[in-house]
Amino acid sequence: AKNGGRNRFSFVERQMDEALRLRKVVEDDLRKAIENDELVLHYQPQVEIDNYTVVAVEALVRWPHPVHGMIAPEKFITVAEERGLIIALGEWVLRRACTDAMRWPGVRIAINVSAIQFRHRDFVSDVMRIITDCGIDPTRVELELTESVVVKDADAAEEAMIELRAHGVRLALDDFGTGYSSLIYLRRFAFDKIKIDRSFLEAAETTGESAILIHSIVHLGRALGLTVTAEGVETHEQLEFLRALGCHELQGYLFSKPVTAEEIDVILAQPGTL
Numbered sequence: 001a002k003n004g005g006r007n008r009f010s011f012v013e014r015q016m017d018e019a020l021r022l023r024k025v026v027e028d029d030l031r032k033a034i035e036n037d038e039l040v041l042h043y044q045p046q047v048e049i050d051n052y053t054v055v056a057v058e059a060l061v062r063w064p065h066p067v068h069g070m071i072a073p074e075k076f077i078t079v080a081e082e083r084g085l086i087i088a089l090g091e092w093v094l095r096r097a098c099t100d101a102m103r104w105p106g107v108r109i110a111i112n113v114s115a116i117q118f119r120h121r122d123f124v125s126d127v128m129r130i131i132t133d134c135g136i137d138p139t140r141v142e143l144e145l146t147e148s149v150v151v152k153d154a155d156a157a158e159e160a161m162i163e164l165r166a167h168g169v170r171l172a173l174d175d176f177g178t179g180y181s182s183l184i185y186l187r188r189f190a191f192d193k194i195k196i197d198r199s200f201l202e203a204a205e206t207t208g209e210s211a212i213l214i215h216s217i218v219h220l221g222r223a224l225g226l227t228v229t230a231e232g233v234e235t236h237e238q239l240e241f242l243r244a245l246g247c248h249e250l251q252g253y254l255f256s257k258p259v260t261a262e263e264i265d266v267i268l269a270q271p272g273t274l
């Protein structure tokens with residue numbers, strides 16, 4: 001048992017070394033990567049449940065690191081937030097996504113926004129400047145926010161949201177169901193859409209507790225006049241379950257993984273591929 005304990009410890013140690021090493025890499029290299037245009041966006045289609053028409057694509061950032069390979073957003077977004085790089089990163093994502101979206105008329109572009117980025121006092125004017133620069137119709141831009149955006153300074157968040165919506169920008173509440181006070185936020189803040197978190201579908205059961213929760217979320221969203229999107233749809237069973245509930249839009253590996261902009265060009269050129 002003693003031996004096993006020691007092995008476990010060294011395993012944990014190795015994991016920590018790995019985490020610290022990665023953090024150092026991120027801090028040192030991310031600023032340069034943003035400046036040198038080294039990050040890339042992949043896009044994942046969101047389809048209408050009735051006919052699988054692609055109505056939106058969500059931009060998901062990736063970092064192809066020359067030494068460490070492709071780094072997933074979960075590995076560097078938090079560090080970017082801690083090191084004050086998230087503003088530059090977020091602006092880069094907004095500009096790249098809106099620019100790419102000009103190739104996809106009629107399709108909305110969904111962009112993830114970090115809470116720190118959203119709370120920055122210039123956020124609304126930065127977004128609107130980028131939209132104007134790119135020449136994109138603001139009603140095609142959909143910002144995906146999480147509850148963490150509104151928990152700190154609800155009044156400021158509300159003001160920014162009202163201003164964005166007045167410009168026509170759409171707002172989605174991401175990871176719905178994973179926070180604390182979702183119902184209060186839904187009543188107070190003017191979202192256009194809720195995205196049911198992937199963790200609810202992961203159970204993959206169409207009966208039981210997860211199913212009851214998904215059922216309630218879809219009905220709540222519909223009752224409030226919101227678009228309801230399910231993320232992480234992987235099976236036909238989930239698809240039929242969500243259809244029966246009246247969910248509006250779907251996103252997940254069943255239709256497409258996040259792909260390059262060029263692959264989105266191909267998907268949109270051949271309606272009915274998904």
Ligand code: C2E
Nearest residue numbers: 060061072073074093112113114232233234251252253258
């Ligand atoms: P999210 O916004 O909840 O995005 C959905 C995540 O689920 C993506 O992971 C996507 O690749 C993955 N996914 C989609 N469909 C399926 C499926 O059917 N099965 C499974 N197992 N997974 C699926 P990804 O790209 O690694 O992004 C992780 C998170 O990183 C995102 O979660 C988002 O919170 C954050 N993120 C990504 N891009 C950005 C960005 O540009 N800015 C900010 N602030 N955050 C970002």
Ligand code: CA
Nearest residue numbers: 058112144174
């Ligand atoms: Ca998202």
Ligand code: CA
Nearest residue numbers: 175197198231
């Ligand atoms: Ca999610």
Ligand code: CA
Nearest residue numbers: 112146174175
């Ligand atoms: Ca998320």
